Amino acid sequence: MKRHHRRRGATPISSNPKQKTDETDQNTRQKSVNQKGVQRHNSLALYFQQHHQAIKYALQRVFHSKSASIMTILVIGIALSLPLGLHVLIKNTLMLSKGVEDRPSITLFLMETKTNTWVKRLENRLVKREDIDSVKVIDPEQALAEFQDYSDLNPDFLKLPHNPLPYVIEVYPKLDQQDFSNMEKLQAEFQGWPEVHLAQLDMLWLQRLYAIVSILKSSSNLISALLAMGVLLIIGNTIRLMSQAYSEEIRISKLVGATNAYVSRPFIYSGLMYGFLGGICAIVIIGFAVILINPSVQRLLSLYNNERSLIGLNMSEISIVLAIGMSLGLFGAWVTARNIITKFSL
Amino acid sequence: MSEPVIHFDHVRKRYQNGHEALRDVCFSMERGELAFLTGHSGAGKSTLLKLIAMIDRPSGGSIIIENRNLSGISNWQIPYFRRRIGIIFQNPTLLNDRNVFENVALPLLISGYKSEDIRRRVRAALDQVSLLDKEKSTPLALSGGEQQRVGIARAIVNKPAVILADEPTGNLDPELSVDIMNIFRRFNQVGVTTLVATHDVELVREFPYRRLILRDGILSEAPDL
Ligand SMILES: Nc1ncnc2c1ncn2[C@@H]1O[C@H](COP(=O)(O)OP(=O)(O)O)[C@@H](O)[C@H]1O
Ligand SMILES: [Mg+2]
Numbered sequence: 001m002k003r004h005h006r007r008r009g010a011t012p013i014s015s016n017p018k019q020k021t022d023e024t025d026q027n028t029r030q031k032s033v034n035q036k037g038v039q040r041h042n043s044l045a046l047y048f049q050q051h052h053q054a055i056k057y058a059l060q061r062v063f064h065s066k067s068a069s070i071m072t073i074l075v076i077g078i079a080l081s082l083p084l085g086l087h088v089l090i091k092n093t094l095m096l097s098k099g100v101e102d103r104p105s106i107t108l109f110l111m112e113t114k115t116n117t118w119v120k121r122l123e124n125r126l127v128k129r130e131d132i133d134s135v136k137v138i139d140p141e142q143a144l145a146e147f148q149d150y151s152d153l154n155p156d157f158l159k160l161p162h163n164p165l166p167y168v169i170e171v172y173p174k175l176d177q178q179d180f181s182n183m184e185k186l187q188a189e190f191q192g193w194p195e196v197h198l199a200q201l202d203m204l205w206l207q208r209l210y211a212i213v214s215i216l217k218s219s220s221n222l223i224s225a226l227l228a229m230g231v232l233l234i235i236g237n238t239i240r241l242m243s244q245a246y247s248e249e250i251r252i253s254k255l256v257g258a259t260n261a262y263v264s265r266p267f268i269y270s271g272l273m274y275g276f277l278g279g280i281c282a283i284v285i286i287g288f289a290v291i292l293i294n295p296s297v298q299r300l301l302s303l304y305n306n307e308r309s310l311i312g313l314n315m316s317e318i319s320i321v322l323a324i325g326m327s328l329g330l331f332g333a334w335v336t337a338r339n340i341i342t343k344f345s346l
Numbered sequence: 347m348s349e350p351v352i353h354f355d356h357v358r359k360r361y362q363n364g365h366e367a368l369r370d371v372c373f374s375m376e377r378g379e380l381a382f383l384t385g386h387s388g389a390g391k392s393t394l395l396k397l398i399a400m401i402d403r404p405s406g407g408s409i410i411i412e413n414r415n416l417s418g419i420s421n422w423q424i425p426y427f428r429r430r431i432g433i434i435f436q437n438p439t440l441l442n443d444r445n446v447f448e449n450v451a452l453p454l455l456i457s458g459y460k461s462e463d464i465r466r467r468v469r470a471a472l473d474q475v476s477l478l479d480k481e482k483s484t485p486l487a488l489s490g491g492e493q494q495r496v497g498i499a500r501a502i503v504n505k506p507a508v509i510l511a512d513e514p515t516g517n518l519d520p521e522l523s524v525d526i527m528n529i530f531r532r533f534n535q536v537g538v539t540t541l542v543a544t545h546d547v548e549l550v551r552e553f554p555y556r557r558l559i560l561r562d563g564i565l566s567e568a569p570d571l
Contacts, residue, residue: 046458053455252439255399256453256500257429259422346401 050262058269061242072238072274076325077281079231083224084286084313084321090216092310096301097209103172106187109198110167119167122195126171131186133172140165166197180210228328231278235271235332243267243340250344260341267337268330275329279322287312349413350374351507351539352398357407359393359563367393369563371407375541377507380534382550383543385560391543394560395510398541399431400424412507429457432501432538436513438493440485446472446496447481453504471499475529491522498529502538509533509540515549523549 062069110119119137126135138146143165173186183201190199243250253263290312297310313321352375359368367390375381383391396402397409400416409416412430419427440449450471454464472478475495485493494514501509511530515523527542527549534540544550550557557568 050458248439249441252441253452253456254425255401255428255433255439256456256504257425257427258456259425262425262456 051265054262054265055269057266058273061246061266062270062273065242065245068238068241069274072234073277073281075234076231076274076278076329077285079227079234080278080282080321080325081285081289082227083220084282084317085289086216086220086223087317088286088290088311088313090213090220092297093209093213093216095311096297096306096308104183105202106171106173106183106190107200107202108169108171108190108196109200110169111195111197112166118195119169123169126169131174131177131182133174135172136170138168138170140167143168170202228324231275231325231328232332232335235274235329236336238274239267239271239333239336240340242270243337247344250341251346254344254346260338263341264334264337267341268333271329271331271333271337272326273329274333275325275327276322278329279325282325283313283318283321349376350410351377351379351412352541353410354394354565355408355410357397357404357409359390359397359402360405367563368397368404368560368565371563371565373558373565373567375539377539378534378537379556380530380540380542381556381558382553383541383558383560384545384547384550387545389560390563391545391560392512393563394565395433395512395541395543398508398510399433400427429453429504430507432498432504432506432509434494434497434501434509434511434514436516438485438490438497440493440496440500442485444484445481446477446483446485446488449485449496450481450499450503453500457504467503468499471503472496474502474532475499491518491525494518494522494526495529498526502533507539509538511540511542511544513544513546514542515544515546520548524552527553 110122116139119139123135123137126132140163144163147165171186171190173183177183177186187199187201190196193199250263290310294310298308301308352373354371354373357368357371358366360366371394383394385391393402397404397416398411400419403416411427414427416427441452444452447468450468451464454467459467468481469478472481475498477492477495477499480488480492480496485496488496494517498514501511509530514530515526518526523546530540530542531553559566559568
């Protein structure tokens with residue numbers, strides 16, 4: 001047997017020039033098919049075809065691993081909803097504080113010796129100023145009466161030989177002067193006047209509020225940065241797991257001539273989808289939170305004769321959240337997919 | 347005369363662990379030539395094919411495929427280069443979540459062919475491996491021999507200049523192996539340069555083609571051809 005085959009092998013059946021001449025007609029037929037056959041898309045059509053395909057594969061992959069996808073989307077949604085919620089809180093705080101009838105003022109306790117006409121002159125001087133909206137003079141009798149009205153003490157106890165209270169002027173600065181540093185400057189100026197015994201800033205409420213808001217703002221930036229990192233890591237991890245599930249497809253595609261970009265694309269689109277859906281999730285969470293919290297806020301505001309209610313997200317905020325979600329998804333998936341696929345050994 | 351499609355010039359391959367898988371390999375194959383690459387397991391057959399397909403790069407010497415020196419091809423160009431080469435493995439590496447048609451269409455999709463051309467070419471490729479009636483099947487529903495033929499259809503659908511087959515019949519029984527070899531022979535007859543790595547001695551005896559023998563990374567030509 002062996003011999004026979006070997007001998008047959010020794011004859012030049014396999015010698016190629018011969019074979020070629022034997023098959024010339026077949027060869028030329030193949031060539032003509034070849035020439036007519038190479039119909040590629042032009043570059044723009046190719047671009048759209050390949051991206052369309054990649055989006056299709058991305059959708060398949062996202063929907064294929066449903067529970068992992070839902071987890072990822074929820075985690076992204078919760079992560080995005082925290083800074084988003086803080087933003088809504090700050091926005092509402094600032095908006096609602098404007099309507100509250102508790103205007104910041106500076107109370108000037110005057111020297112005891114001052115007379116009525118003298119006080120009138122001081123009042124005029126204050127009212128003429130650019131930075132002051134209005135003033136209110138409280139004379140000592142009025143102050144005593146008010147004090148007696150509000151006081152639970154025995155009225156007899158307050159029957160003093162002479163009224164110990166000084167003239168008081170409440171100064172209300174213009175709206176643009178109402179922030180803390182301007183108010184402090186005004187207070188220092190008034191305190192320097194010889195006729196003023198004590199200039200007292202009455203903005204504790206606002207002061208506290210603005211301090212809280214500024215803490216919220218700076219912590220919101222920090223929280224946003226940390227959570228953005230978190231979102232990137234979540235997306236990177238999900239894409240890494242996904243690439244493990246599709247490693248055979250990556251391998252085969254690369255073997256038949258797929259570029260790294262081609263193989264990465266479905267993963268990058270998956271990341272984009274996770275980011276988008278996570279953004280939607282965050283918007284829904286905040287929407288529900290606003291609806292849930294609104295009644296109690298309205299009850300609180302009604303105490304201040306304020307009829308407003310919480311404001312939710314507007315269109316531009318929604319677009320920004322979605323854009324941030326999609327950017328994080330795109331970036332996280334891009335870095336991960338590129339990293340995995342360029343290092344992928346066949 | 348016709349110039350070589352595959353040309354190895356003093357090619358060496360040394361793996362990172364220091365193992366010399368190929369030592370000073372020199373050979374050429376002309377257009378339309380079919381050759382067996384034989385040798386014991388671990389002789390370096392797969393290594394040699396991987397260097398042609400640019401899955402790996404040589405440690406020394408030069409490889410010229412279709413007049414292109416592979417050292418001049420940068421990493422980003424490799425995918426485009428690989429579209430000129432059809433690769434077949436011992437295990438049919440098919441995607442089980444796609445049907446036969448989609449599996450064969452993969453290289454064309456990647457290269458960006460139009461869908462009507464893809465349809466026509468995939469049908470032609472499936473016809474050549476006699477699987478036209480199975481285009482809607484999932485690979486899991488096919489026999490081992492049929493799966494291997496789908497792999498071959500995928501390797502040739504791009505009309506490559508070179509076909510590399512690494513132990514393509516390793517998992518098949520003798521009759522099926524002969525079938526597979528006959529398919530390679532048909533492509534070869536239309537001008538495709540084909541290199542079949544195998545340690546299937548029976549098969550090599552059955553088909554009297556040129557034989558390259560690797561022994562511990564050293565290549566020699568079978569004397570009796
Ligand atoms: N990636 C690798 N790293 C280190 N050694 C390798 C690697 N791939 C193959 N080898 C070694 O190179 C030699 C040749 O391997 P291979 O080309 O696969 O042989 P064959 O295909 O002929 O069985 C073997 O000794 C193998 O262990
Ligand atoms: Mg091998």
